[in-house]
Amino acid sequence: MTTLTTTDLKQTVEDAAAHLYVWALKDIPQDLRDALAAARDRETSVSGRRVLDIIHRNVQIAEDEKNLVCQDTGIAVYTCRVGEGFPLHPARIYEALKAGTERATLEHPLRSNAVHTITRENTGPNTGYRLPIVHWEFVRDWDGLDVKCVPKGSGSENMSFLKMCVPADGVKGIKQFVLESIVGAGGKPCPPGIVGVGIGGSADYAMYLAKEAITRPVGTRNADPIVAELEDDLYRLLNETGIGPMGLGGDVTVLQCHVEHADTHMTLNPVAVNYQCWAARRASAHVGADGTVDFDREA
Amino acid sequence: MAAHHLTFPLGESEIRKLRAGDEVSVDGHIIGIRDRTQIRIFDQGIEPPMDLRGALLLHTAPNVRKLGPGRYEKLCIGTTTSARMVRFTEGLGAQYGVRAICGKGGLPDEAIEPMQRLGMVYFAIVGGAAALETTQIEEIEEVAWEELMPECLWKFRVKDFGPLTVGIDSHGNSVFHDVQERAKARLEKIVAGL
Numbered sequence: 001m002t003t004l005t006t007t008d009l010k011q012t013v014e015d016a017a018a019h020l021y022v023w024a025l026k027d028i029p030q031d032l033r034d035a036l037a038a039a040r041d042r043e044t045s046v047s048g049r050r051v052l053d054i055i056h057r058n059v060q061i062a063e064d065e066k067n068l069v070c071q072d073t074g075i076a077v078y079t080c081r082v083g084e085g086f087p088l089h090p091a092r093i094y095e096a097l098k099a100g101t102e103r104a105t106l107e108h109p110l111r112s113n114a115v116h117t118i119t120r121e122n123t124g125p126n127t128g129y130r131l132p133i134v135h136w137e138f139v140r141d142w143d144g145l146d147v148k149c150v151p152k153g154s155g156s157e158n159m160s161f162l163k164m165c166v167p168a169d170g171v172k173g174i175k176q177f178v179l180e181s182i183v184g185a186g187g188k189p190c191p192p193g194i195v196g197v198g199i200g201g202s203a204d205y206a207m208y209l210a211k212e213a214i215t216r217p218v219g220t221r222n223a224d225p226i227v228a229e230l231e232d233d234l235y236r237l238l239n240e241t242g243i244g245p246m247g248l249g250g251d252v253t254v255l256q257c258h259v260e261h262a263d264t265h266m267t268l269n270p271v272a273v274n275y276q277c278w279a280a281r282r283a284s285a286h287v288g289a290d291g292t293v294d295f296d297r298e299a
Numbered sequence: 300m301a302a303h304h305l306t307f308p309l310g311e312s313e314i315r316k317l318r319a320g321d322e323v324s325v326d327g328h329i330i331g332i333r334d335r336t337q338i339r340i341f342d343q344g345i346e347p348p349m350d351l352r353g354a355l356l357l358h359t360a361p362n363v364r365k366l367g368p369g370r371y372e373k374l375c376i377g378t379t380t381s382a383r384m385v386r387f388t389e390g391l392g393a394q395y396g397v398r399a400i401c402g403k404g405g406l407p408d409e410a411i412e413p414m415q416r417l418g419m420v421y422f423a424i425v426g427g428a429a430a431l432e433t434t435q436i437e438e439i440e441e442v443a444w445e446e447l448m449p450e451c452l453w454k455f456r457v458k459d460f461g462p463l464t465v466g467i468d469s470h471g472n473s474v475f476h477d478v479q480e481r482a483k484a485r486l487e488k489i490v491a492g493l
Binding site for chain 2: 058070122
């Protein structure tokens with residue numbers, strides 16, 4: 001039996017991150033391909049069909065030429081599920097994700113988007129202070145690590161909205177805010193994409209949950225049936241607005257609406273919207289405590 | 300809705316023939332430009348070292364590989380959201396003679412009047428479709444202001460670039476304005492029924 005050192009495991013996570021970042025940018029998951037194909041089938045407007053045809057051609061060209069689907073290499077966002085028995089501390093996992101992001105950017109090379117938020121000067125190969133961004137979840141009675149890379153483009157990230165509804169606004173207030181946000185966003189976030197909605201918790205946590213929502217496979221439903229019903233309702237209503245593909249008008253405004261929730265204070269009713277463009281890129285790896293890595297495009 | 304095949308740079312009379320909703324494909328040259336490039340031109344008052352008369356501008360910041368001084372190979376070139384840069388529309392037309400701006404997501408209504416007055420149009424591309432766009436760009440011919448990488452001034456030679464949709468024409472029409480108006484009316488009804 002070979003002994004795996006923490007250095008080896010850190011290198012394994014770095015290698016996985018470097019692979020995931022580029023892979024996510026080039027090869028979009030099957031559930032997203034299916035959702036885009038279904039959108040093309042049901043769109044009736046001339047301009048909307050033109051847009052969805054081009055999207056289809058583009059995904060195929062990216063695959064054939066091994067090129068990026070979209071030029072915006074985004075900010076690298078990772079979600080990590082860390083088992084309590086995983087032999088690499090999250091502090092080291094973070095270092096590995098950062099090193100992997102840098103390496104992928106330099107070796108491919110990828111466009112580097114990271115800048116200081118005031119000086120606007122580049123801070124590194126898609127890294128900087130508090131970049132990349134990592135969402136953490138810790139799991140007991142497990143010794144594995146799941147890493148998902150979600151490169152997040154700025155066109156859709158700029159279309160993020162928060163409203164502190166009051167309890168008397170109820171679910172109606174939540175729905176109204178989501179609908180107004182997506183109509184106001186128009187073609188800017190590259191529709192049809194995934195509308196991520198976070199409700200409850202606090203102001204910051206609602207937005208965190210909205211981001212979690214866009215990382216789910218397209219069309220999955222919240223385990224809480226009351227929240228799942230809200231997802232169904234919003235999905236239907238958003239597609240009645242007529243914004244259409246790329247905001248040029250049409251039947252398909254969103255591919256899906258995902259909602260994540262948290263319990264909240266009796267006087268709070270926060271609603272956050274985080275948009276994910278049609279090129280909803282993501283790729284995952286499952287890392288075992290023994291250093292084995294299974295890459296997974298669909299997770 | 301007519302279809303047009305255009306070669307840029309282009310004069311005003313050809314631009315005036317285009318109508319909102321028409322389909323367009325493009326040959327010739329287009330100039331890549333972005334936030335920082337235009338901040339430098341208009342807010343810092345630095346003259347762009349490229350002739351923009353009759354030009355089609357593209358809102359972009361490409362992925363490239365450096366080959367040598369001032370020489371770059373295209374890797375992946377796509378288009379960014381235009382709305383952020385709407386305030387430069389009038390200056391581009393009035394001071395530099397730009398005829399067309401291509402981007403994604405549309406320009407807000409404040410672009411409609413200057414485009415009508417100055418004889419300019421906005422072409423809507425499919426955002427995110429960069430792999431396709433890259434195949435339609437033949438070569439990066441010139442780069443200026445490399446220190447703004449990737450937000451430099453880029454001169455691309457293109458072939459059958461598109462198809463694009465005329466989003467705003469030079470006659471006061473905007474597809475984006477019309478879609479927004481219809482969507483707001485629908486929204487009012489949806490909200491009333493909640």
